Amino acid sequence: MITKILIATLSMAGISGLLAIILVIAERYLANYGECKITINNQKDLIVKGGSTLLSTLNSQKIFLPSACGGRGTCAYCKCKVIDGVGPLLPTEEPLLNKQEIENQIRLACQVKVKQDMLIEIPEELFNIKEFETRVTLIQDLTHDIKLVRLQLIEPYEIFFKAGQYVQLITAPYAGVKESVSRAYSVASASHEHDHVDLMIRLVPEGICTTWVHNYLNENERVKIIGPMGDFYLRDGEGEIIMVAGGSGMAPIVSLLEKISKEDIERKVTYFFGAVRKKDLFYIDEMRNLENEIGNFTFIPALSAPEPEDNWDGETGLITEPLDRYLSRSDNATSQAYLCGSPGMINACINVFVKHGITRDRIFNDPFA
Amino acid sequence: MEGLSPWVIFFASIFTGNILLVYFLGMCSFLSVSKQVKTSLGLGLAVVFVLTITSALNYIVYYYILEPLNIEYLRYIAFIIVIASVVQLLEMIIERISETLYINLGIFLPLITVNCAILGVSLFMVIRKYTFIQSVLFGAGSGIGWMLAILAMAGIRARLNEQKIPPALRGPGIALIISGIMAMAFIGFSGIVQIQ
Incomplete structure (x- = not known):
């Protein structure tokens, strides 16, 4: 009986071992690119x-x-x-x-x-893109599904970026997700503040990174970011700056507005922000402050489906509708457009801009990938 | 099965005893990879390769190791180990030769390991007491038969995209109905020669 079991075990082990050796040799020659x-x-x-x-x-x-x-x-x-x-x-x-x-x-x-x-x-x-070791110093709810995350830089301790650029956030493994992934988020803080970056992160159902940020990341934890990247930044020009954003697309626009405020750029600025209900709106007070700080800046929020209890008396409809009305009344010959939001929203807005004579070379966008 | 010519077995396993349409083995990848002719050809070729090699190797393992040692009951484990290693080897070869094919096959390449057609062929070979040459040609024929079936299916499904199909039957539903009809069509070959 014992010999029978031994023979069976040994022969199976022998077959497996032989095949394993063949595979190791094959791996050495076939999968080794040196x-x-x-x-x-x-x-x-x-x-x-x-x-x-x-x-x-x-x-x-x-x-x-x-x-x-x-x-x-x-x-x-x-x-x-x-x-x-x-x-x-x-x-x-x-x-x-x-x-x-x-x-x-x-x-x-x-x-x-x-x-x-x-x-x-x-x-x-x-070659300027670097990896930064950072510490989370603030996690704050902006709306029911968007959080502001502030990352204090540790090593290197300074970041130099153009307002509007993004960084990659590297997640740590959590719960059922064993690998770390990297996702891009636009920097919402001002580009003249070099010691930290602010990110606005909206919870995406089943999103690996956003779930981690919303449910697992705590203040004082260390995270890694890579950046700065991206070619969404303020271009030189004389004409009006028209900005359009939806949801967490607010982030790079805030950074651009901070730059305009800090450097006293004397161009007309109009910012359309689209949301569904009043509870999706955020940063209203900050925008009203910026309206006072920047000489010629108007902030126009629009709700696509306000609830009755919202008592909303501002613009309604998809963001393209107030945008369309605005552009048909303004002189668009030298205006530049800056868009950040979902690909659907961006494409719809590009059509509106092109219709009113703002050519593609004056439209800059940062779609969520 | 001493008397049967290996070539008869070869052709019979392509047409009359098609592993997929007569024995219904290897259905999962047949249904999921048959959306494009190009990828099904790639997977079909991989199955032909794996089937031919594994039926030869498993013949040697069975008749020169398992049978003399009286441990035939371990053939399931032994066959699966051999199949898994051959698929691993194939994966390395394909990645080296053609990155394009490697990406197109994606997850289905490692999944050949658990394609029941592969194990089925090795087990049939033992049950039907084929000789070595017969086994190899049976493996190759079954692979070609499987490839033929998946190619036909991919061709039909490419045309199906333009047809009006009731919503409830779209996707796997209509694919199963079509494979049933294809199986009936293949019964038409069965008068030519019988291997069992």
């Missing part, structure tokens, strides 16, 4: 271990490409030029690149894998 050299802008050489994506390989070398979706291949911010050392375009990249970009050898760093020596080009300013 050390690869990544040459950036023909100046900098990095020696890295091959096998992972270009984005995470560069991250491990402290070079941070912008990424809002955290490597899932949806935001297309991690575009970079790969001149040599990469396979053909992948099906996951195709929908996110236009024809011109494909011709220019632009690829998504989060999809491309490092398998051999590579020659890539990335913009110089990306």
Whole structure:
């Protein structure tokens, strides 16, 4: 009996062991891409271990490409030029690149894998993106589903960003989520305050990062951020600045307004903010203060479906409606538009702006990815 | 099954004894990956590869290890271990050769491990007492038959997208009805040759 059990166990162990050895050998030769050299802008050489994506390989070398979706291949911010050392375009990249970009050898760093020596080009300013160790000093409810999170910088202790740019927040593993993810949030604090950043985070049902922030993150905890990133910032010009935001899209607009206030920029500023009910509105007092501080600034909140008990006497309807009415009365020849909100809202607003003669080159937006 | 020509088994396993449409094995990936012809071709080729290799390896494992040691009852575990390793190996090869195919197959590549068609072929090979050559051709034929069925299904489903289907039947519902009709069509081949 014992010998029978022994034979059975040993033979199964033998088969498994043999197959495991074959797999280990195969892994050594097939899945081992060895050390690869990544040459950036023909100046900098990095020696890295091959096998992972270009984005995470560069991250491990402290070079941070912008990424809002955290490597899932949806935001297309991690575009970079790969001149040599990469396979053909992948099906996951195709929908996110236009024809011109494909011709220019632009690829998504989060999809491309490092398998051999590579020659890539990335913009110089990306070398300024750093990883910051921070401490949560304030978590405050702005509305029933939006929280303000203040992060005090520890190391490095200062951040220099353009008002309107965003940072990536790295989550810690919690409850059932074992991996940490990174998500992008616009900085809501003023760009002349270098020692902290404020983020406005709306709870997304089943969102990995937003659930963590809303239900698990506490004051005094340490979190990591990477930034600053993004090309949503105030452009030079003379004409009116028209801003449109919805929900937590308020964040970068606050930062832009703080900059306009601080630097005494003497341009006409009009800000449309869309919400559903009165309980979705926030920062009203701050906006009224800014109206006093900035010479020519008007804040126009609009509710799309006010409750009867809201006693709302302001603008109603989707944000595009008051915007449309406003633009048909104003001179739009030199105006610039700054939009932040859901892709649906942004596209609807772009149509309104274009209809009233504000061309695409004067519309700047920051869609939630 | 000594007398049967391996080639008869090969063709019979493609048409008359189609592993998918006659034995209804490997339905899960058949239903979920058959949305595009391109990906189903990729998965089909992977199944052909895995089936051919595993039926050869499992033949050796069964007749040279399990049977002499009188531990045939462990064949389920042994077969699954062999299948899992071959799929792992295949995954590494595909990732090295074609990143595009690797991404297209996605999660379904590792899922071949639990594709019951693969284990089914190895078990049939034992039950029907095939010789080595017969087993390999039976594996290859079953794989090709599976690929043929999923390709046909993908072709039909591509056209289904433009048809008006009652809402309750959309997706898996209509796919199951169609596979039933396809199975009936394959019965038409059964007069040619029988292998059991």
